[in-house]
Amino acid sequence: MSPSPANTPAEPLLSVSAVSKAFGDHQVLRAVDLEVARGEVVAIIGASGSGKTTLLRSLNGLETPDAGVVTAGGVAVDFGALAAAKPALADRQRAALRDKSAMVFQHYHLFPHRTVLQNVTEGPIVVQKRPREEAEREAYALLKRVGLSDKADAYPHRLSGGQQQRVGIVRALALKPEPAAVRRAHVRPRSGTRRRCVAAHARPCRGGMDHGRGHARTPIRTRGCHAGGLPGRGQRAGDRSATRYSVSRARSARGSLSAGSRTRCKWQSPRRRRRCPQWALMVPSRPSARPGGHPRWNPRRTPDVAHSRQPKE
Amino acid sequence: MTIDWPLFWDSVGPLAAAAIAGTIPLALVSFALGMVLAVAAALARLSRNRLIAGVARLYISVIRGTPLLVHLFVVFYGLPSLGLTIDPWPSAIIALSLNVGGYAAEVVRAAILSVDKGQWEAAYMVGMPRRTALRRVILPQAARVATPPLSNTFISLVKDTSLTSLILVSEMFRKSQEIAAFTQEFMLLYVEAGLLYWVICLALSTGQSAMERRLDRHVAVAR
Numbered sequence: 001m002s003p004s005p006a007n008t009p010a011e012p013l014l015s016v017s018a019v020s021k022a023f024g025d026h027q028v029l030r031a032v033d034l035e036v037a038r039g040e041v042v043a044i045i046g047a048s049g050s051g052k053t054t055l056l057r058s059l060n061g062l063e064t065p066d067a068g069v070v071t072a073g074g075v076a077v078d079f080g081a082l083a084a085a086k087p088a089l090a091d092r093q094r095a096a097l098r099d100k101s102a103m104v105f106q107h108y109h110l111f112p113h114r115t116v117l118q119n120v121t122e123g124p125i126v127v128q129k130r131p132r133e134e135a136e137r138e139a140y141a142l143l144k145r146v147g148l149s150d151k152a153d154a155y156p157h158r159l160s161g162g163q164q165q166r167v168g169i170v171r172a173l174a175l176k177p178e179p180a181a182v183r184r185a186h187v188r189p190r191s192g193t194r195r196r197c198v199a200a201h202a203r204p205c206r207g208g209m210d211h212g213r214g215h216a217r218t219p220i221r222t223r224g225c226h227a228g229g230l231p232g233r234g235q236r237a238g239d240r241s242a243t244r245y246s247v248s249r250a251r252s253a254r255g256s257l258s259a260g261s262r263t264r265c266k267w268q269s270p271r272r273r274r275r276c277p278q279w280a281l282m283v284p285s286r287p288s289a290r291p292g293g294h295p296r297w298n299p300r301r302t303p304d305v306a307h308s309r310q311p312k313e
Numbered sequence: 314m315t316i317d318w319p320l321f322w323d324s325v326g327p328l329a330a331a332a333i334a335g336t337i338p339l340a341l342v343s344f345a346l347g348m349v350l351a352v353a354a355a356l357a358r359l360s361r362n363r364l365i366a367g368v369a370r371l372y373i374s375v376i377r378g379t380p381l382l383v384h385l386f387v388v389f390y391g392l393p394s395l396g397l398t399i400d401p402w403p404s405a406i407i408a409l410s411l412n413v414g415g416y417a418a419e420v421v422r423a424a425i426l427s428v429d430k431g432q433w434e435a436a437y438m439v440g441m442p443r444r445t446a447l448r449r450v451i452l453p454q455a456a457r458v459a460t461p462p463l464s465n466t467f468i469s470l471v472k473d474t475s476l477t478s479l480i481l482v483s484e485m486f487r488k489s490q491e492i493a494a495f496t497q498e499f500m501l502l503y504v505e506a507g508l509l510y511w512v513i514c515l516a517l518s519t520g521q522s523a524m525e526r527r528l529d530r531h532v533a534v535a536r
Contacts (some may be wrong), residue, residue: 091443094437113451156531
């Protein structure tokens with residue numbers, strides 16, 4: 001974990017500069033810039049095929065952009081130079097980037113041959129070499145927060161889609177990604193669960209996510225859209241060939257997220273406007289300065305998450 | 314034609330003993346070594362290094378393109394002319410392992426490729442390097458896919474060990490030849506040997522089903 005530079009507000013925890021990627025003739029990302037500060041929740045919105053996935057995958061080194069620099073938690077990877085580098089070196093750079101982030105996949109990709117608990121502790125034990133008891137204790141705590149304590153020994157195929165997704169979230173959080181957890185919001189858990197999920201992530205300062213369609217109802221405040229440096233701003237929907245998306249930002253107030261308005265996107269049709277971002281990216285905030293917790297989320301009323309305080313580390 | 318039942322029952326013992334002392338260990342050892350070769354060759358074929366991939370491709374092509382009997386004869390009768398004399402047993406193990414390696418490599422490669430790409434990505438996301446991802450995530454899942462075709466390979470191998478009788482390995486078929494030559498009861502002894510191979514293979518099929526059930530236990534499988 002990299003120390004304090006990330007704590008100064010001016011320093012973005014995650015930054016993307018001039019990242020470009022083309023698949024054959026199709027230019028998916030055109031010099032994208034993005035900066036995310038600590039405590040910010042960013043939703044990336046756009047029509048399908050507009051490069052949202054590609055951008056997020058680039059942050060985790062799963063996609064190798066043709067050019068551009070991604071900096072996460074103090075690790076900078078220049079993808080332009082990477083293309084010319086030896087494969088082994090390139091692998092090492094991508095691995096360094098991955099150490100700083102975590103991701104929840106659209107189709108979860110849980111390990112089918114491992115139990116829920118093993119899925120969650122795989123990274124901490126095998127990769128991060130942390131002691132088993134500690135990793136399992138933390139895994140149980142995280143599973144409890146998403147209401148899956150009783151599923152720890154189940155295999156993924158026994159879980160519903162929503163449960164699998166929550167395991168995916170917990171697996172990502174268990175890695176303690178310092179700057180950002182990135183997540184594809186797709187399935188929409190029922191609202192109670194959703195709120196719990198969001199709360200589970202948002203409050204204790206590890207990274208998070210935002211949920212699908214119900215975005216407006218999740219306790220995240222968005223401040224409208226602005227296409228900070230992203231290409232295709234204001235382009236009309238329907239022009240599917242062009243790269244366009246927007247970033248909607250939510251600044252969390254003092255580390256906890258506040259209830260808010262719905263996402264607005266200028267170019268989307270009125271019907272689509274109500275939809276929520278398909279992608280969300282959240283950077284952890286510092287631990288909440290509001291001891292009572294989230295205004296709309298009352299832990300005392302939801303027994304399942306009554307003990308959801310972040311355990312002392 | 315009358316069946317000489319006393320001879321049949323008298324010869325079951327020696328044949329079974331030859332199977333237990335010859336055929337079965339030969340098959341097991343060759344399969345174990347062959348699988349090591351097969352996994353190595355499969356990974357080599359999937360390697361980014363063109364040279365390594367090319368060598369593996371050549372190996373697989375040669376093994377699959379030439380008869381097992383030729384391999385056995387080259388190792389046992391051919392190598393001595395190059396000054397390398399190998400006993401029947403090691404020769405048989407070398408030739409059979411190389412053979413299994415070549416065939417199973419393609420099975421293993423296909424099984425590795427059949428694992429969802431998302432599993433690789435999830436493993437990378439968790440922070441695993443390629444090698445760890447392969448060992449902890451991909452190969453366990455590939456094993457499930459590879460079991461039925463590899464069982465096929467193993468059953469073929471058990472029967473192919475009979476070819477080693479031609480390079481003087483004292484396995485079951487050679488034993489039946491010896492007894493048949495002595496008693497002149499060719500039909501009886503060869504059918505009996507065939508029956509014993511069949512029994513061994515039936516046992517293997519049962520083992521295969523058990524193994525598949527075990528590997529399928531964490532996966533929802535349509536039956």
